[in-house]
Amino acid sequence: MRYFFExxxxxxxxxxxxxxxxxxxxxxxxxxxxxxLIRNRDRVISKDDLADAIWDGRVVSDAAxxxxxxxxxxxxxxxxxxxxxxxxxxxxxFRFVGIVQEAQGPPAGSPAMALDGxxxxxxxxxxxxxxxxxxxxxxxxxxxxxxxxxxxxxPFANLSGDKEQDYFSDGITEDIITELSRFSQLFVIARNSSxxxxxxxxxxxxxxxxxxxxxxxxxxxxxxxxxVWITAQLIDVLTxxxxxxxxxxxxxxxxxxxxxxxxxxxVAVLADHVYVAELEHAKCKPTENLGAYDLYLRGMAExxxxxxxxxxxxxxxxxxxxxxxxxxxxxxxxxxxxxxVRKGFGWIVDRDQEIAExxxxxxxxxxxGKNDAIAFVHIGHSLAYVAKDLDDGVAMIDRxxxxxxxxxxxxxxxxxxxxxxxQADLAIEHFGxxxxxxxxxxGKFWPQEGTAxxxxxxxxxxxxxxxxxxxxxxxxxxxxxxxIGAASGVLAGRCDEATRLAARLHxxxxxxxxxxxxxxxxxxxxxxxxxxxxxxxxxxxxxD
Numbered sequence: 001m002r003y004f005f006e007x008x009x010x011x012x013x014x015x016x017x018x019x020x021x022x023x024x025x026x027x028x029x030x031x032x033x034x035x036x037l038i039r040n041r042d043r044v045i046s047k048d049d050l051a052d053a054i055w056d057g058r059v060v061s062d063a064a065x066x067x068x069x070x071x072x073x074x075x076x077x078x079x080x081x082x083x084x085x086x087x088x089x090x091x092x093x094f095r096f097v098g099i100v101q102e103a104q105g106p107p108a109g110s111p112a113m114a115l116d117g118x119x120x121x122x123x124x125x126x127x128x129x130x131x132x133x134x135x136x137x138x139x140x141x142x143x144x145x146x147x148x149x150x151x152x153x154x155p156f157a158n159l160s161g162d163k164e165q166d167y168f169s170d171g172i173t174e175d176i177i178t179e180l181s182r183f184s185q186l187f188v189i190a191r192n193s194s195x196x197x198x199x200x201x202x203x204x205x206x207x208x209x210x211x212x213x214x215x216x217x218x219x220x221x222x223x224x225x226x227x228v229w230i231t232a233q234l235i236d237v238l239t240x241x242x243x244x245x246x247x248x249x250x251x252x253x254x255x256x257x258x259x260x261x262x263x264x265x266x267v268a269v270l271a272d273h274v275y276v277a278e279l280e281h282a283k284c285k286p287t288e289n290l291g292a293y294d295l296y297l298r299g300m301a302e303x304x305x306x307x308x309x310x311x312x313x314x315x316x317x318x319x320x321x322x323x324x325x326x327x328x329x330x331x332x333x334x335x336x337x338x339x340x341v342r343k344g345f346g347w348i349v350d351r352d353q354e355i356a357e358x359x360x361x362x363x364x365x366x367x368x369g370k371n372d373a374i375a376f377v378h379i380g381h382s383l384a385y386v387a388k389d390l391d392d393g394v395a396m397i398d399r400x401x402x403x404x405x406x407x408x409x410x411x412x413x414x415x416x417x418x419x420x421x422x423q424a425d426l427a428i429e430h431f432g433x434x435x436x437x438x439x440x441x442x443g444k445f446w447p448q449e450g451t452a453x454x455x456x457x458x459x460x461x462x463x464x465x466x467x468x469x470x471x472x473x474x475x476x477x478x479x480x481x482x483x484i485g486a487a488s489g490v491l492a493g494r495c496d497e498a499t500r501l502a503a504r505l506h507x508x509x510x511x512x513x514x515x516x517x518x519x520x521x522x523x524x525x526x527x528x529x530x531x532x533x534x535x536x537x538x539x540x541x542x543x544d
Contacts, residue, residue, distance in 0.1 A: 005085065005098040008076050010034060017075060019252055030071045037072075037086060041096040044089055069094065087462075091244070095381075098468045109519040148214040152189035153177045155198040156230070158176050158220040169221040170195070171297030175259050176217070178374065181406035188215055190408030190438035208237030211439060215243070217262075228252050232262050252290060292325035298336060308347050311338050318390050329368045333375030336361040338384035343386055346520075348510075358382045359389070362396070373404035381413040388523040390420055408437035412447045419450060422526045424458040427451075445474040445481060452484045456491075456536075457529050464488035467495075472501075477508055479520065487536035514538040 003010040009018045012035055017024045026034075037045060051060045054068070058412045069088075070080060070534045078085040085098040114230035153176055158169040181188045189211050191469070198206060206215055209231050233245035248258045287293050299317030302310040315338045320330040339354045342348070348354060356398040377400035382391025394417045400410045415430035431447040431454070438444065452467035468485030473476060482505040489498030505512065512520065524530050538544060 001102060004101040005038075006077065010038065012487040019077060026075050029068055029073070030075060033068050033072050034076070035460040037094065037096040041098075044093045044095045046093040047094070049151040071464070082164070082469070084251075084466065084473070087466075090097045097462065112122060119353060149215060151180065151215040151217060151234075152187070152194050152207070152213045153180065154207070154216060154218040154490050155195050156218070156232075157220040159220045159229075159524075160224065165223055165422075167297050167301035168223055168294070168391045170198075170254065171300060172221055172259065174300070176262055178404070178407075179259055179262070182373075186406065187213075188437070189407040190406075190441065191442055192408075192441040193386045194443065204235050204237045204240060219390060223252070226252050227257070228255055230258055230262075235436060246285045253295075255290075270369050278527050280366070286326040287325045289325040289328065292321040292331070295321035295324065296328070296331045296334065299331065303334065303338065303341075306341075308345070311341050311345075311347065314338055327368060329370045332361045332365045332368075333378030334365050336386075337378040340378075340382045340385050346519050357505050358386045362392075371403050373400040373410065375405055376400035376403070377407060377410040377413055381395050381416070383418050385422065385522050390417065390523045390525065393417060394421065396472075398472040406437060408441075411437065412450070415447060415450045415454075416522060419454055419457070420522045422457075422524075422529065424454040427454040442474075445471040445478055448474070449478065449480045449484060452488065456484055456533070461488045461492035465492050479505070479509060482508075483517075483520075483533075483537065486540040486542065487533055490540040491536055498540040502537060505537075506542055512542070513544055514542055515544055 001012045003012075003339045007019055010016075010031075010521060011018075012187060014491065017031065017034070027517060031365070032054050033050070037052070040049075044053055046064055047060070047062070047493060051057060052462040052523060056098055057096075068087065073079055074084050077086055079518065080088070082095075083098060087095050087097045087451045088433075089095060129347050139405060143512060153173060156169045156173045156176075158166050160169075164473050173194075177188060177194065195213060205505060216235045216237055219230060222229040223244050224345065226248055228248075230248040230250075231246070235241070236243055246262075246413045250258055253327060259445075264307045295317050299314040299321065302314035302317065302351075316336055317334040321328060322335070339358050342349070358379075362383050365375050365379050376396045380393045380396030380400065382393070383389040387393075397410060397417055399415050401414060405409065411430050413436035415427045415434060418424075418430055420429040429449055434447045435441075435444060448467050448471035450473065455461070455464035465488040467487060468481050471481040475481065484502050486501035486505060489495070489501060514537045516532045516539065520529055521530060521533075
């Protein structure tokens with residue numbers, strides 16, 4: 001059995017512990033301790049349990065247990081102070097609280113797996129890495145694909161000799177990801193995880209392991225005047241072999257045709273058949289106006305900066321794109337999403353005006369009648385979060401997921417909308433799907449925060465606190481993570497930690513009060529949830 005958690009893997013057959021690519025040396029007792037805690041992570045383990053399992057029932061001192069626990073924590077990158085993976089419950093025992101996935105069979109890259117890969121090369125849907133059995137409810141939901149080709153598209157290199165042209169190569173890469181995502185027979189890693197490898201020289205097998213995919217698409221783009229040169233190659237990360245490669249020398253006006261050609265060719269290479277309907281609707285040319293498309297790509301480059309200045313610049317560029325081509329739906333959704341970001345970061349200028357504008361943008365997208373999943377998900381979230389039109393927002397997000405089942409951002413947005421509807425367990429499933437589609441996303445704190453909220457409202461305060469702590473490691477001053485961490489911590493009996501988080505929340509947002517909490521929250525359908533949230537923050541020490 002192999003267990004995967006954070007950046008670690010524990011192989012019980014080989015008796016090996018890895019952190020990332022590194023083998024971590026452990027003593028027999030420390031390895032056995034980790035194995036026992038992980039296998040029994042659904043319950044609290046007492047000192048007597050450990051004595052029976054690790055020390056064969058011998059009398060063991062508290063100091064000996066503490067020493068082994070500290071060594072186990074150090075081996076997996078945890079500590080007694082953080083306790084994000086191994087938690088000590090005073091007067092009760094210990095529990096492994098990390099999120100774990102399990103896999104049977106030999107590890108990826110082993111001789112046995114290589115042989116399996118060769119023998120299975122004739123299959124329509126070779127699977128690598130091996131299928132993982134889902135144990136924890138916070139893991140990938142049962143609906144996640146496990147037997148279909150999986151692919152990640154790495155950022156195409158900009159060979160134009162002009163750093164200012166990065167936005168163009170990044171935008172084309174993102175569009176290829178979106179095109180591949182439309183095919184329900186493929187599992188496609190989301191843009192934000194793929195782009196963590198931009199500018200890095202990394203072994204393809206390592207990327208395959210980190211993203212949990214079998215295939216990588218990489219390439220380059222050079223733009224000069226009215227022409228564009230694109231190279232693309234598809235690599236099997238198990239063997240390192242190139243399954244397909246192509247070069248395109250086209251006029252810039254043919255850029256959408258190139259994107260479609262790349263996506264369709266990859267689908268043909270990776271699967272025996274693709275539904276005709278999927279081929280037919282796989283690509284609708286978004287706009288005839290390349291100037292509007294260029295402005296949209298520039299706007300997205302600004303939006304990904306996640307700054308107030310970048311958000312304002314992006315909004316201006318999206319509106320310019322709309323002016324050039326009023327029939328182009330994507331910038332309408334992108335503009336609406338900027339108003340959601342403004343609310344989330346406290347940058348609102350005129351609340352009533354911005355609500356009205358989100359509704360106007362939504363109406364326009366619906367009037368255009370085009371199947372643009374990106375526009376739908378952005379409009380849907382903005383309708384729900386900014387305008388508080390929850391039912392209409394959920395309908396738009398569901399429509400986006402029907403059009404593009406691999407759209408990681410849509411699953412995250414859907415998780416939040418289900419949370420607001422009071423469907424905590426369904427929200428956890430959708431957040432899990434988002435994290436599986438984008439496993440190394442710099443913005444992974446967002447679905448992690450959502451998962452923490454879902455566990456909180458379901459009454460699972462230990463799990464809620466653990467997820468909040470995970471989110472805070474990625475974004476230490478996240479408003480939502482501090483809020484839910486303090487609220488869940490106090491109800492989990494972690495009063496000192498809850499007080500510390502509430503104090504930090506008050507420091508970064510002195511105006512926030514439990515009585516005004518609703519002003520920063522989404523449209524929760526169950527007002528008792530909001531009251532419970534506010535009361536927990538009050539108990540944690542947030543001043544009223």
